[in-house]
Every structure is written in C-alpha cells, then in structure tokens.
Amino acid sequence: MTEAFGRVLVTGGAGYIGSHVVHALLERSARVVVLDDLSTGAREAVAEGAILEVGNAGDRAFAVAVLRRHRCQAVLHFAGFIVNSESVRDPLAYYANNAGATRTLLEACVEAGVGTFVYSSSAAVYGAPDRVPVDEDAPLAPLAPYGRSKLAAEWMVRDTARAHGLNVAVLRYFNVAGADPAGRAGQVSRNATHLIKIACQAALGLRGGVEIFGDGYDTPDGTCVRDYIHVSDLADAHLAALEHLGAGGESLTLNCGYGHGASVREVLAAVERASGRKLDVRVGPCRPGDAPMLIADTRRIRKALKWRPRLDDLDAIVTSALGWERRLVEAAARS
Numbered sequence: 368m369t370e371a372f373g374r375v376l377v378t379g380g381a382g383y384i385g386s387h388v389v390h391a392l393l394e395r396s397a398r399v400v401v402l403d404d405l406s407t408g409a410r411e412a413v414a415e416g417a418i419l420e421v422g423n424a425g426d427r428a429f430a431v432a433v434l435r436r437h438r439c440q441a442v443l444h445f446a447g448f449i450v451n452s453e454s455v456r457d458p459l460a461y462y463a464n465n466a467g468a469t470r471t472l473l474e475a476c477v478e479a480g481v482g483t484f485v486y487s488s489s490a491a492v493y494g495a496p497d498r499v500p501v502d503e504d505a506p507l508a509p510l511a512p513y514g515r516s517k518l519a520a521e522w523m524v525r526d527t528a529r530a531h532g533l534n535v536a537v538l539r540y541f542n543v544a545g546a547d548p549a550g551r552a553g554q555v556s557r558n559a560t561h562l563i564k565i566a567c568q569a570a571l572g573l574r575g576g577v578e579i580f581g582d583g584y585d586t587p588d589g590t591c592v593r594d595y596i597h598v599s600d601l602a603d604a605h606l607a608a609l610e611h612l613g614a615g616g617e618s619l620t621l622n623c624g625y626g627h628g629a630s631v632r633e634v635l636a637a638v639e640r641a642s643g644r645k646l647d648v649r650v651g652p653c654r655p656g657d658a659p660m661l662i663a664d665t666r667r668i669r670k671a672l673k674w675r676p677r678l679d680d681l682d683a684i685v686t687s688a689l690g691w692e693r694r695l696v697e698a699a700a701r702s
Contacts, residue, residue, distance in 0.1 A: 374397075374398040374399070374400055374437045374438055374439045374440065375392055375397050375398065375399050375400070375439065375440075375441045375442070375443060375609070376400045376401075376402055376433065376434060376437070376439040376441070376442045376443070376481075377389055377392070377399060377400070377401050377402070377417075377442075377443045377445065378401075378402045378403070378424040378442065378443070378444045378445055378446040378472065379402075379403055379408060379424070379444070379445030379446035379447065379487075380399070380401030380402070380403055380408070380413060380417065380419075380445070381401060381403035381405055381408025381409055381410060381412045381413050381419070382403065382407060382408040382412070382445060382446070383543070383552075383553070383554045383555070383556070383598065384445055384487065384540075384543055384598055384601060384602070385401070385403070385408070385443075385445040385446075386408070386412040386413065386414065386552045387547055387552050387598045387599060387601070387602045388443060388445070388601075388602045388605050388606075389401060389413065389414045389417050390414050390547065390551055390552060390602070391599075391602040391603065391605070391606055392606065393414055393416045393417065395606060399414075399416070399417040399418070400417065400418045400419075400420060400433065400437045400439060401413050401417050401418065401419045401420065402420045402422060402424055402430070402433055402446070403419065403420075403421065403446065404421065404422060404423045404424075404446075405421060407556060408555075409555045412552060412555055414551070414552075418437065420433045423468070424444065424446045424468050424471075424472045425463075425464070425467060425468030425471045425472065426471070427471045427472075427474055427475050427478075430471070430472055430475035430476075430479075431475045431478050431479050434475060434476065434479035434481060435479050439479070439481060440481060440482055440483065441481065441482070441483035441484070441485070441609060441612075441613075442472070442476055442481055442483070442484050442485070443485045443487070443605060443609075444469065444472060444484065444485065444486050444487055445487045446464075446468065447464055447465045447468070447469075447487065447517075448460065448461050448464045448465055448513070448516075449489075449513070449560075450513070450560050451491065451511050451513045451514070451654070451656045451657065452511075452560075452654050452655065452656060453513075453560075454511050454512040454513035454516070454656070455511050455512060455655050455656055458512035458516075461512045461513055461516040462512065462515075462516050462519070464516075465513070465516035465517055465519075465520055466516045466519040466520050466523070469486070469520040469523060469524070470520075470523050473523060473524065473527045473533075476527075476533065477527065477531045477533075481533070482532075482533065482534060483533070483534045483535070483609065483612050483613065484524065484527075484528070484533050484534070484535045484536075485535070485536045485537075485538065485605060485608050485609065485612075486520065486521065486524045486535065486536070486537045486538065487538060487540065488517050488518075488520070488521050488537050488538060488539045488540065488620075489513070489514060489517045489539060489540055490539050490540060490541045490542075490594075490622070490624070490661050490663065491509050491510070491511070491513055491514030491517060492507050492509050492514050492517055492518045492521065492539060493505055493506075493507060493508070493509070493514075493539075493658075493661065494507075494508035494509050494510045494514065494658060495508075495510060495658035495659060495660075496658070496661070499628075499660050499661065499662040500594075500626055500662045500663055500664035500665075501622070501661065501662065501663065501664055502622070502664035502666070502667070503539070503620050503621065503622055503664075503667055510655075510656045510657075510658060511655065511656030513656070514656075521537050521620070524537055525537070525618070525620075528618055533618075534612040534616075534618055535612075535618045536608040536609075536611070536612060536618065536619055536620075536621065537619070537620040537621070538601075538604060538605065538608065538620075538621055538623050539620065539621065539622050539623060539663075540596070540601065540623050540624075541593065541594035541595070541596055541622065541623060541624030541625075541661060541662070541663045542561075542562075542593040542594060542595045542596065542624075542661075543561075543595075543596055543597075543598050543601055544561065544562075544563045544564075544595045544596070544597065544598065544684050544685075544688060545563070545597040545598050545599065545678065545683075545684040545685075545687040545688050546598065546687045546688050546690065546691035547598070547599060547687070547691075548599065548678070548687055550690065550691065550694055553687075553688070553691030553692075553694075553695075554688075554691070555695070562577075562631060562634055563595070563634060563638070563684065563685060563688045564688060564692070565577055566634065566635055566638040566646060567638060567642070567685070567688050567689045567691075567692040568692060569638075569646050569647070570638050570639070570641075570642035570644045570646060570689065571642070571689075571692055571693065571696060573692075573696070575647065576646065576647030576648060576649060577635060577646050577647070577648050577649075578648075578649050578650070578651045579631050579632070579635075579648060579649070579650045579651065580631075580651055580652065580653055580654045580657065581650070581651070581652060581653030581654070581657070582632075582650050583653075584653075584659040584660075585659055586630060586659055586660055587630065588630050588632050588633075590630045590631035590632050591630065591631055591657055591658070591659055591660070592628040592629065592630045592659070592660040592661070592662065593628055593629065593660075593661055593662075594624035594625055594626070594627065594628045594661060594662045594663045595625070595628075595629055595634070595681060595684055596623055596624050596625055596676070597676070597677075597678035597679070597683070597684050597687070599677070599678055600676040600677060600678050600679070601623055603674065603676075603677070604621075604623050604668065604672065604674050607672035607673065607674050608621070608672060610672075611671065611672055616671075619667075619671055621667055621668040621671065621672070622663040622664060622665055622667065622668060623663070623665075623668065624662065624663025624665055625663070625665065625676060625679045626662065626663055626664065626665040627662060628660065628661070628662040629681050633681070634681070634685070635648060637681050637682055637684075637685040638685050638689065640682065640685075641682065641685045641686045641689050642689055
C-alpha cells in the first residue's frame with residue numbers, strides 16, 4: 368500500500384465512515400493525512416498515526432497546499448452533507464458542499480498532480496428504482512437534492528478523470544451502519560439521523576422512542592427496506608478500490624451493499640434482541656425523498672475488486688453499533 372500510493376489524503380477522516388477507513392489504511396501501513404473542518408467530525412475520532420489538517424476540502428488553495436506539503440498521491444473524498452430530508456429544506460447548501468466542494472477538490476488534485484481519486488457517492492442517485500436489486504447501469508433518477516448533488520459530483524469526477532488522466536473509483540453506498548468491532552470508531556454525531564444509531568440510543572434510554580416515517584409502502588411490512596452494510600466492510604471496499612487502481616485497473620463505478628435488505632421494523636426488532644429492551648415505537652408521516660426499497664446488486668464489486676464482506680449479518684451490525692453507544696455513555700459518565 369505505501370509503495371503503491373505514497374501518502375493518502377482522506378477528506379472527512381474525522382467523520383463516521385472516514386475514521387474507519389483511516390484505521391484500515393493505517394493497519395496496512397499506509398501514510399494517512401486527514402483533511403477535516405471538524406464541523407461534523409471529531410478530532411478524537413482521528414486515529415493515532417494519522418496527520419490531521421483542519422480545514423475545508425472546498426478551499427482550493429488550502430487543499431493544494433496540503434496535497435503538495437504531504438506529497439499525496441491518492442485522495443479518498445468523504446467530506447459532505449448526508450441527510451436526505453435536510454437537503455429538501457436547504458438544497459443550496461447540499462449543492463455547495465457536495466457538488467461545489469468536490470469540483471474545487473478535483474481542481475486541487477489536478478493542480479497538485481494527484482493520480483488516484485476515490486469518491487464517496489450514494490445509492491440515492493438511483494431514486495426509487497423500478498427493479499431491485501439495482502445494478503450500476505440502472506437509470507439515475509434521484510428523488511431529493513442530496514442524491515442530485517451526489518450525482519452531479521459523480522459526473523464531475525468522471526469528466527475530470529477523462530480530461531486529466533485521473534484514475535477514479537466511484538463507490539455508491541447503500542445504508543452504512545455498525546461500528547468498528549474493536550471499539551476504536553463509530554458514529555459520534557450529536558444529532559443522529561441513522562436509524563440504527565437512533566434505535567440504539569433509544570434502547571439505552573437516551574431517547575424517548577423511535578419514529579417510523581411511514582408504514583404504508585409497498586414492501587412486505589409496509590416500512591422502507593434498505594441494504595445495510597457494515598462500515599468495516601465498506602472500509603475494506605475502499606482499500607480494495609485503491610489497490611485495484613494502483614495496480615493499473617480501469618476506473619469504475621460500484622455499488623457497496625450486501626445484496627439483501629431489512630425493513631425498518633426488522634431493524635428495530637434486531638435492536639430489541641441485542642439490547643433486551645422493548646422500544647417505544649410510533650408511526651409518523653412519510654418523509655419526502657424516501658424510496659420504498661433500495662437493495663444493491665453487488666455482482667460487479669465482488670468480481671472487479673474480489674471483495675468479500677466479513678460482517679454480513681444484521682444482528683452483528685446492530686450489536687457492534689449498540690456496543691459503541693454503550694462506550695459513549697460510559698465515556699460521558701467518566702468525564
């Protein structure tokens with residue numbers, strides 16, 4: 368890894384997914400630089416051994432200076448806004464941060480001579496697909512500004528790759544969940560929007576209950592179905608993408624999921640099993656921009672990257688997430 372890529376810049380490396388990828392990179396002896404403005408990430412989430420540069424990935428001069436100072440040869444871009452419903456209320460913020468900042472970062476990469484770029488995209492680019500599992504060639508019809516901002520960034524990544532010779536991988540995440548099995552990283556966001564984190568907090572008495580946003584969808588139990596992927600398996604996919612590109616592999620776009628889904632009610636039942644507590648569940652209205660069902664066709668990533676998930680089990684995902692939330696509670700009690 369080190370010989371192939373030199374120093375790797377991870378934007379958003381103080382956040383949820385980025386921090387797990389930083390741990391995985393360091394385990395493989397990569398030299399890692401984290402670029403994060405700490406607006407949603409946490410300084411303490413950055414693994415020991417990584418260099419932290421505090422700033423905005425959308426600041427071209429700063430990004431160029433960081434890339435040159437550390438002689439970075441590869442960039443993994445995680446920084447961005449991720450809340451679908453929030454994007455409906457404030458679309459311009461999402462276009463500015465997800466699309467505009469990506470454009471600026473790409474410009475910095477070209478100026479600094481970076482050769483490899485891995486982009487953190489989303490299954491939201493598919494909208495509500497006619498068929499599931501959905502493959503990478505399915506029509507792209509995002510339902511909300513979040514998905515449209517990610518799709519716009521995808522276009523910029525691929526166009527820049529063609530024009531400037533970048534080697535790129537676009538990874539479309541399905542629902543990322545869980546926490547590092549070793550307890551080193553997890554979700555630290557104060558205002559959680561991820562279902563599993565919210566449900567785990569409720570199981571620990573940190574919330575009054577859990578709201579289901581609609582139960583009248585055309586799914587087996589009426590609630591939305593999602594393909595939940597453990598964050599550590601997703602981190603492994605990023606390393607596999609870097610190795611693929613470093614070995615001269617072609618640029619690619621890949622789904623990151625498991626190929627099967629769980630409904631909201633199934634997730635809540637898994638949290639109840641793991642915690643031994645009954646959740647207070649209430650049903651609210653549907654949220655704008657929510658697709659009834661999103662499940663990944665994973666044949667391409669398994670073939671192209673030889674990627675094999677290690678933690679493909681809803682109960683294992685929930686157990687790791689619950690363990691992380693308990694650690695946060697214990698740490699707060701000690702402080």
